[in-house]
Amino acid sequence: MIAILDYRAGNLTSVERALRFLGFSCRITDSHDEIRAADRIIFPGVGAAGKSMADLVDLGLDTLIKERFSAGIPIMGICVGLQVLFDYSEENDTKCLGILPGRVRLFPRNMPSESGVPYKIPHMGWNEVRFDRRHPVFEHIPAGSEFYFVHSYYPDPEDPAHPCGATEYGITFCSAVAWRNLAAVQFHPEKSGPAGLKILENFCRWDGRSS
DSSP states (O other): OEEEEOSSOBOHHHHHHHHHHHTOOEEEEOOHHHHHHOSEEEEOOBSOHHHHHHHHHHHTHHHHHHHHHHTTOOEEEETHHHHTTEEEETGGGEEOOOSEEEEEEEOOTTOBOTTSOBOOSSEEEEEEOEEOSOOGGGTTOOTTOEEEEEESEEEEESSTTSEEEEEEESEEEEEEEEETTEEEESSBGGGSHHHHHHHHHHHHHOOSOOO
8 A cells, every 4th residue: 555645735635546547555644553554655745844844743744754764665755745855945944854965945036038037936837857867766757758846946955866857947956856765756746647647657666776
């Protein structure tokens, strides 16, 4: 069974529907027993870093996520579920889980586009992800594939070995990371058509090893 972490965030049912469409058994849950019994964990969400961390702490899921990561259970973070994996987020001046070294930064204001019109923040809509490093979760994704984004903040990993994918939106930012039994994306694979579903399928079959 795949546990979808329920920490009072939005968009959980979209992930559940995508996994069930792919034929995988899953459950939205905040039960520590069910999460510990799960073969894999998906950590999705839409919302702000400050409230997300407060809810994780309130439910005791902050320590449980770190426990399961240390146990080698495959974990996937999506959107805010990626951002709070880092040390710190500029959003709400938030101390995060600290599983990945680095910070989450606000997009610069007034980033000029080729037309001279500044890029809109939040970054919302479809955009290409360039996968720069091979990883089982990101295998067999056609070059030029686009994914759906909704965010005002982006991850800035400290370790150059962690980024797997990059996206251009005014700046080049990291949009996918992987380390040990953890893979995470800034975009929403559950809303990104066949390419996004392929990433979810890859994760649901992944044994947590990098190769």
